Amino acid sequence: MGSLNKGVGKVEVTLRWDPSPMGEPPHDLDIIAATYTADDPYGSPAYVVHFDSRSPDGTITLNRESRNGQGFGFDEVMTLELDRLAPVYTRVVVGMAIQQGGGRKTFGGISNTGFRIREGYTVLAESDFADVSASTAATVAEFTRGASGGWDFRPVVRGFDADPNSFAGAMGSTLT
DSSP states (O other): OOOSOOBBOEEEEEEEOOOOOTTSOOOOEEEEEEEEETTOTTSSOSEEEOTTOBOTTSSEEEEEOOSSOOSSSOSEEEEEEGGGSOTTEEEEEEEEEEOOTTSOOOGGGSTTOEEEEEETTEEEEEEOSGGGTTOSEEEEEEEEEOTTSOEEEEEEEEEEOOOHHHHHHHTTSOOO
């Protein structure tokens, strides 16, 4: 008898933070998703989705982007339609990075940071960045395609000291 569990299908990743104090450069945080193939699941990403981009097939999209944290609720929203991703992609890692244009900023130096990952109304993970407060970037989730073709979710909060470009290349390294 087969399993009735089809795995994770369509996921929403959200990111929030408060604007910088008056007179300081704006806080600009970004959601970044990197896809990996079965041939190189921990190497270089096949492609990366971030601000001003989407996946080539439209399965990963940044629906809302903020450059300053002003707004109500979550400031950035990314949708991942894992159930539509081509079979060649077997791993997706999602993370958050702080733009460093106004000087070095860490999660601990920005008020009210947090993320939420959910499928429909089911919250898969939700947290602030307290465990990686000294970091400038962090992974928050890993999705892997199982042998049956369904996607598994694993929350992975791991801090990095990197700018968004460097982080995008390193975020898929072996996660612990």
